[in-house]
Amino acid sequence: MKYKLKIYLLLTVLCYVSCDNPTQHKVPEEIIEQAFKIKVNRFDQDLFANQKDSIQFSTTNLALKYPDFFYLFTKNILNIGDSSNPQMPVLLKGFLKDQYINEMYNEVQKQYSDVNAYNSDFTNAFKGYHYFFPQAKIPAITYFVSGYNFATVTTQNTLAIGLEMYLGSNYQPYSLLKIPVYKQKLMRKEYLVVDAMQAWITTEFEKEEDYNTLLNQMLYKGKVLYMLQKILPETIDSVIFGYSEEQLKWCLSNESKIWSHFIEKKLLFAALRGDSFKYINEGPFTAGFPRESPGKIGVWLGYQIIKKYIEQQPKITLKQLFENRNAQQILMQSKYKPK
Numbered sequence: 152m153k154y155k156l157k158i159y160l161l162l163t164v165l166c167y168v169s170c171d172n173p174t175q176h177k178v179p180e181e182i183i184e185q186a187f188k189i190k191v192n193r194f195d196q197d198l199f200a201n202q203k204d205s206i207q208f209s210t211t212n213l214a215l216k217y218p219d220f221f222y223l224f225t226k227n228i229l230n231i232g233d234s235s236n237p238q239m240p241v242l243l244k245g246f247l248k249d250q251y252i253n254e255m256y257n258e259v260q261k262q263y264s265d266v267n268a269y270n271s272d273f274t275n276a277f278k279g280y281h282y283f284f285p286q287a288k289i290p291a292i293t294y295f296v297s298g299y300n301f302a303t304v305t306t307q308n309t310l311a312i313g314l315e316m317y318l319g320s321n322y323q324p325y326s327l328l329k330i331p332v333y334k335q336k337l338m339r340k341e342y343l344v345v346d347a348m349q350a351w352i353t354t355e356f357e358k359e360e361d362y363n364t365l366l367n368q369m370l371y372k373g374k375v376l377y378m379l380q381k382i383l384p385e386t387i388d389s390v391i392f393g394y395s396e397e398q399l400k401w402c403l404s405n406e407s408k409i410w411s412h413f414i415e416k417k418l419l420f421a422a423l424r425g426d427s428f429k430y431i432n433e434g435p436f437t438a439g440f441p442r443e444s445p446g447k448i449g450v451w452l453g454y455q456i457i458k459k460y461i462e463q464q465p466k467i468t469l470k471q472l473f474e475n476r477n478a479q480q481i482l483m484q485s486k487y488k489p490k
Contacts, residue, residue, distance in 0.1 A: 165352030175461065176381045176469055178279040184286065187278045190291040191270050194220065198295070199256055202247055206240040219306045228297045238389040252298055255324065255367055258295055259314045262340070266294060272344045272383075280348075283469040290351060299328060303350035307456060310351045319341045333435040335444070341390050345379060352378055356473050365427045366419040366478040369453030372431060374472055376454045377461070381469070392454075393433070398445035405444075409452055412439070418449075420479070460485035 182322050194217060201209040214234055225234040231242045246252060270292065277289050293311040295304075302316040317340050318325075325335045352375050361371040379391050389396070402409065413419055413430075421427060429438045430449030437448040445451065460481050461467060475481060 175431070175465060176283070178282050178381065178384065182278055182282045183275060185278065187274055187281070188453075189256075189274050189277055189289060191266070191273075192293040193266075194224070194260065194289060194293050194295040194311070195256070195259060198243075199247060199342070201243065206244050210234075210240045210243060217309075220304075220309050220311060222410070223304065223306060224295065224297070228295075228300050246298070249298075251324075252296075255298065255315050256296055258318055258322070262318060263294070263314050268345055273347070274292055275385075276344065276348050279384075280352075283378075283381070287355065292347075299324070303347050305354045310342060311348055312347050331435070334433070337393075345383060345390050346387060348383065349375060350381060353467075358476065360476040362423050364420050365423050365449065367428060367476065368423050368431050368479055369419075369449045370457060370478050371453070372447075372450040373389075373453030373455070373457035376450070377457050377472075378469060392451070393447060394445040394451070398443070401441075401443045401446070402445065402451055406455070409440075409448060410487075410489050413449070413452065419482070422452060422469045455489075456482060456485050456487045457481075459487045 154198050194213075197209075197213060197216065200211075217224075222234045225231055225236075225239060225243070228390075229246060231246070234241065236242070241455055273292050280287065281289060288308070290305070290308055290310040293309050296313050296315045299313075299315055301313050303313070304311040316338055319339055320335050322338070325338060330338075357371065361367050376391060379386075379387070383391065392399070394402070418427065418430070431447050434446030436442045436444045437446055440448060457472075461472070462485055463486055
């Protein structure tokens with residue numbers, strides 16, 4: 152079974168970044184208005200229904216209703232073993248009866264008893280996704296809870312969202328769990344759809360070649376951010392990118408210095424390993440830069456290069472953009488050179 156588990160907690164800034172041609176790669180209005188149905192599941196509610204029903208009977212129903220996700224949930228998310236284990240009902244019951252898990256679940260139901268607004272956002276996002284990639288599969292949306300383990304999980308056919316990861320920056324258990332403050336700022340409702348769509352795009356399009364060099368990874372992540380802007384056109388950049396307003400202003404004011412840092416230290420074509428990951432991973436700031444800088448500054452730089460590349464290639468499709476993994480060619484053809 153193919154599956155990937157990733158945590159995507161994104162926060163960002165106001166609309167300073169979207170300077171690209173507004174008509175390029177725009178989803179037509181007639182596509183947005185078309186009927187488009189996605190399957191939505193409340194695994195969280197189905198799971199906790201076990202407290203009322205026969206645990207054995209309901210576990211069987213879960214396995215039948217969620218043939219790929221239930222196995223992943225017990226084995227890799229909760230880490231309590233194979234879902235076919237005869238003792239699984241007992242193991243699950245322990246999870247369901249835990250006091251803190253129940254407090255978390257009750258808060259989730261309080262805030263997310265109605266997920267229609269998110270379902271509508273996912274529907275529109277996948278309309279755009281299907282428009283640009285008509286052959287790509289559309290996953291079922293599955294909401295779940297797991298005890299603060301994962302924000303998003305993808306399988307072959309499922310895009311799953313851990314609702315307890317979006318209960319608000321001031322939700323007290325986050326601090327008790329010692330989740331870093333910069334991550335807590337991202338754990339809010341407005342980031343739910345963006346995080347999930349980023350997770351799906353990443354796991355669907357990422358290839359081994361995207362890890363060849365630091366530049367390869369910077370450009371790949373930049374492509375993902377660019378696509379998110381196109382399939383979520385109503386979402387402000389502060390929710391699509393990962394910086395505060397002040398951090399983004401800092402980047403724009405120091406763009407040439409950021410670029411010079413990567414050039415002078417010969418980072419772009421270096422193998423992606425060890426110290427290189429600080430430039431593309433989340434953090435309160437990027438090591439080697441002032442504390443006013445944001446984390447993953449290489450991703451911001453990769454997006455700038457992708458944006459310039461698309462400006463130089465006005466007829467390129469999103470499919471062609473993701474298929475081109477020649478990082479050096481993209482960099483050269485982008486003519487990126489900040490002043």
